[in-house]
Amino acid sequence: MPEAGVAAKGLGRAVIFLGPPGAGKGTQAKQIAESYGAPHISTGDMFRDHVSRGTPLGLRAKAIMERGELVPDDLVLSMVEERISREDCRHGFILDGFPRTLPQAQRLEEILGRCKVQPLVVHFVVDANQLMRRLTGRRTCAIGGEIYNIYDHPPKVPGRCDRDGGNLVQRPDDREEVIAERLAAYQRQTSPLVDYYRGRGVLRDVDGMAAPATVTKDVLEVLAQKQ
DSSP states (O other): OOOOHEEEEEOOOOEOOOOTTSSSSSHHHHHHHHHHTTTEEEEEEHHHHHHTTTTTHHHHHHHHHHOOOOOOOOHHHHHHHHHTTTTGGOOOOOEHHHHHHSSHHHHHHHHHHHHTTOOEEEEOOOOOHHHHHHHHTTTEEETOOOEETTTTOSSSSSSSSTOOOBBEEEOOSHHHHHHHHHHHHHHIIHHHHHHHHHHTTOOOEEESSSOHHHHHHHHHHHHTOOO
């Protein structure tokens, strides 16, 4: 974990977690954000919140997400810009699941420029064959949002969260047929971001196939180099 002084200082930049579905971005983002006391901004969580509340935005996004397709830019860009303009993001934040396309990355670069925030991209490298196992086995606590995997990280009691006993559910977009489309969409639209950010000298690779604790350690080392 970062020393207290480092955590108090904050990340000092926009940290972008980049990788395909199932790469562990969400799990790592939550832990790193907690370590630094920084906001963890997940566009997926924001959209799921809108869906659960039945907002107009949520109703529009629901069908798109359940097909495993990427949410269009016009639904996500304004939400992200509003979120990172808040006071709690002034000392840095983690973006989890955004940007997903080159146009989004270019627009985000403009937004960060206006905010005078520098980006750092952490690229989670994983084996494609492992992604399907990770995603089809993923279960999420309906109460606290804790994430399990019935193959690699099962709960002590099947179907129940270890922390609060909540029901463990499979997200609609974790069905096998939906996952196949999500991975195809990633290759088409998001994979080119690796070259985009590497060309700008702001991308660092992390082995996403390592044990979660090792991945966390590696990410913290990358962030420490940029303090």
